[in-house]
Amino acid sequence: MTIIDNKNKTPKESNDLNTARSMKVFNCCFIIIMLDVIYFFIYVYPLCLGISILSFKNGFVHLLLVVVISYQSDNGALFAGNKFGRIQFGYPVTPNKTIEGVWGAIILG
Numbered sequence: 001m002t003i004i005d006n007k008n009k010t011p012k013e014s015n016d017l018n019t020a021r022s023m024k025v026f027n028c029c030f031i032i033i034m035l036d037v038i039y040f041f042i043y044v045y046p047l048c049l050g051i052s053i054l055s056f057k058n059g060f061v062h063l064l065l066v067v068v069i070s071y072q073s074d075n076g077a078l079f080a081g082n083k084f085g086r087i088q089f090g091y092p093v094t095p096n097k098t099i100e101g102v103w104g105a106i107i108l109g
Contacts, residue, residue, distance in 0.1 A: 073109025080104020 056062065081101025090097050 069109050073105040076108025077101040077105035080108075 078101070080103060081096070081098045084100040084104075085098030087099040088095070088097065089099055
């Protein structure tokens with residue numbers, strides 16, 4: 001770990017160091033907040049949605065329908081992307097996603 005001395009730096013270099021430090025703090029806070037949001041939408045919200053759906057008259061059928069549609073759209077994206085996929089998108093985030101896979105998910109889902 002290096003210790004940075006701001007006394008021998010010019011004002012511009014010192015400002016760049018402070019900006020870099022503040023960006024590191026911001027990135028850490030942003031990642032923590034996004035993980036909380038992801039946790040909420042993956043674990044908490046579906047649980048609440050499932051409980052409210054199950055309270056309806058045909059709640060189990062509706063919940064099963066949501067699960068089947070999600071499963072079929074994932075399979076449609078996989079097969080259409082493997083068979084017809086040529087145009088990639090979102091490469092830095094997910095390297096194997098294609099436009100054709102998205103259309104397969106929409107059609108089959």
